[in-house]
Structure formats: structure tokens, C-alpha cells
Amino acid sequence: MSGITQGAVERSGSTGLGDVVELILDKGLVIDAFVQVSLVGIEVLTIKARVVVASVDTYLRYAQAINQLDLAAAGIAAAAPAPIQPPQIGGWQKTQVVITKAEPMTGGVAAGTPASQPAIDRQQDGATS
Amino acid sequence: MTAMYVYGVTYAETKVPDSIRGIDDATVTVVPQEQCGALVSELAGGRPLGQRSDLLAHEGVLEHLAQAQVPVLPFRFGAVMTGPGEVASELLAVHQEQFLAELGHLAGRIELVVKGRYESDRAYLEVLAEDPQLLALRESIQGVPEEASYQERIRLGELVSQAMDRKRAVDGERLVQTLAPHADQVAPRRLAQEDEVATAAFLVRHERRAEFEGAIDGLGQDWAGRVRLRLIGPLPPYDFVGQLSGQAS
Numbered sequence A: 001m002s003g004i005t006q007g008a009v010e011r012s013g014s015t016g017l018g019d020v021v022e023l024i025l026d027k028g029l030v031i032d033a034f035v036q037v038s039l040v041g042i043e044v045l046t047i048k049a050r051v052v053v054a055s056v057d058t059y060l061r062y063a064q065a066i067n068q069l070d071l072a073a074a075g076i077a078a079a080a081p082a083p084i085q086p087p088q089i090g091g092w093q094k095t096q097v098v099i100t101k102a103e104p105m106t107g108g109v110a111a112g113t114p115a116s117q118p119a120i121d122r123q124q125d126g127a128t129s
Numbered sequence B: 001m002t003a004m005y006v007y008g009v010t011y012a013e014t015k016v017p018d019s020i021r022g023i024d025d026a027t028v029t030v031v032p033q034e035q036c037g038a039l040v041s042e043l044a045g046g047r048p049l050g051q052r053s054d055l056l057a058h059e060g061v062l063e064h065l066a067q068a069q070v071p072v073l074p075f076r077f078g079a080v081m082t083g084p085g086e087v088a089s090e091l092l093a094v095h096q097e098q099f100l101a102e103l104g105h106l107a108g109r110i111e112l113v114v115k116g117r118y119e120s121d122r123a124y125l126e127v128l129a130e131d132p133q134l135l136a137l138r139e140s141i142q143g144v145p146e147e148a149s150y151q152e153r154i155r156l157g158e159l160v161s162q163a164m165d166r167k168r169a170v171d172g173e174r175l176v177q178t179l180a181p182h183a184d185q186v187a188p189r190r191l192a193q194e195d196e197v198a199t200a201a202f203l204v205r206h207e208r209r210a211e212f213e214g215a216i217d218g219l220g221q222d223w224a225g226r227v228r229l230r231l232i233g234p235l236p237p238y239d240f241v242g243q244l245s246g247q248a249s
Helices: A016-024 A056-067 B052-067 B084-106 B122-130 B132-141 B147-182 B206-222
Strands: A010-012 A045-050 A096-101 B002-011 B029-033 B036-044 B072-074 B109-118 B185-189 B196-205 B227-235
Touching: A016 B052, A056 B122, A056 B132, A056 B147, B002 B052, B002 B084, B029 B084, B036 B052, B036 B084, B052 B072, B052 B227, B072 B084, B109 B147, B109 B206, B122 B132, B122 B147, B132 B147, B147 B185, B147 B196, B147 B206, B196 B206, B206 B227
Parallel strands: A010 B227
Antiparallel strands: A045 A096, B002 B036, B002 B072, B029 B036, B109 B196, B109 B227, B185 B196
């Protein structure tokens, strides 16, 4: 993200897991609404991007960021002697990606499928992170 | 034993080039049924889904089509059906009219997502400059050990948080108002980051893309040094397919 000319708009496709998670786990059509009978109950590992928006933690981070600002350099007030450290607020490093196994959907193949249609084997031994 | 992973629905005649690979590097094909087609690839039974490469493959297939200007209805990650016959008969045949109507509605349009984030300290400096109460509170805890000023710090942070919300509301509104006239539809997204101004998805006609980009460049110039803008896309219309409901029965 660095090296971009001031005022220039950064352009890209979806880059990185963060963009993609936002898109395909949150948005899009849900096939369960269209199909029930031949939907295969395959284990889907759920991934949640959690961000704390308003909490004591957030407030303390804001306070720290504010306290570390160099107001003298910004011409806002009288000298602020605190050492300058760029506050590490924002950015994907603050987004916790929590990977947990969801409850597998019930049944290999939902009821109503002809008996000649064997269920998909749903062993979980292939699960990796 | 294999199953069919479903990426989304497009027109029956859509061709997916070999270079676009699906989950597990599988070939992506189109299962046609009348005028609709489902984008699918084979998936080994018993394989859990959700690894990084699975997510990127799902998105890669759909994004390729969006970039090639092929209308596609993106499905949420994780849809698996028993086989191609079921995909044609249960998914496509039953919902043919709905899918065609929606594809027609989205044809000639792409989704563009715009994210705005404040440049490092800029928003905080503005907040302090605009509110003497904050400045005074900040001065009062300078040099005081953290434990001794815990309550004051929380109070300061809370006030900053509220001021940031107000700032976001104003700047986010400007972002949407500036770009919306160049799009057919707008879908705001919820904020995910503390330094974020706004994120919104826009449904834009192909022929108006240059005009839309001109508008965002103009805003980027106005906000130079203050807000950093990012334009993501073209994307499949994830934010604009929600109106479809599959409850046929």
C-alpha cells in the first residue's frame, strides 16, 4: 500500500484473503435457499473476521493514538513533548481471523434423495487449517 | 465418490478457459439447462472446505467472468450438490426464470467496491483541532502513568470514538453522494476498521465505468493526504443479488 502517489486511487481486483472472505462468506446467493434435496452435507470450515468496533479496548487504543500525536508538528497547540511513535491503529493486522470447525450439516444427503444415491462420505480426517 | 461444487449461475453458452482452475485445481465447466448454466467443478467426497486456497479458487472463477464482462450470479462459498444431473434438474430447471431475470438485470454491469481510509494520524489531528475539550483532556493525562489515568483514558477514547463516528458520517456521505450518480445502485457495507471512512459497493454500467473512475479520481485528489481511496473490481455482483429468493415451493 505504500509508494502510492498522494491523491491517486489504488486499483486492484480483490487481493488477499481479507477481501475474499468479506465477499464470498458474507455475500452472494445462498444455494440452500434454492436446493434442498441434492445438497451435499459437506463440512464447511467457517471463518469469521471479527473486529471490535466499540469497547473499552477500542477506547484505550484511541486514547493511546491521540496521546502519541505530535501536535506541535501539526501546528495545533503548544508543545507536546511526548515521543512520536506512529500508532498502530487500523490495518489488517488488527483483524483476527478465527478459524473454527462448524457443525457439519446434518445428513450426508438430505432426505428425499433416491436410495440409489449413496451418501457422500464425510470423514473429517482431511481437515487441516 | 465425487460431488459437484457450485460457484454460481451464468448463461448456458459461457465458456470457462482452461487457465481458470477451480477448487483442488479442478477443471471448471458449465452445466447447461435451457438458457442458464451453473459453474461447477468436481470435488472429492468427504473433503472439508474452507482452506485459504478453496476461498481464493471460488473467488478466482467468479472474478474471471466479471472481468470478461460475462454476467454471473455469485453463490456464497460452500455449495455442493450430488452431481451434474441434480444441478440441472433441481437448481437450474426449477429456477430458470428467476435466474434469467436476474442475469438480464445485471447484464452490462459490474460491481466496483470503494474503500476509504483516513491517512494515518490525519483524522485524529482533525478531531483534536475541532474539539478543545478533547485537547484539554489529552493535556491532563500527559505524563500521568497509565494506571493512574485509566478512567480518563477511557473517557478520552470514548469521546474520540464518537467524534470519529461523526466525521465518518460526513465523509462517508460525501463519498457515496459523489459516486452514486455514476452508478445504477449503491450498497453500503458495514465498517470493518477503525480508520475506515466508508466502504460501499456500486453497480456500474460498462459504458459508464470511465466516468465513475473519473469521479473517484476527482475525490481522491480532493482528499489527497487526508483519505486514501481504494477501488476494487470489477467484481461479480455479490452485493446486488440478495433480492433473489429461492423459496419456490
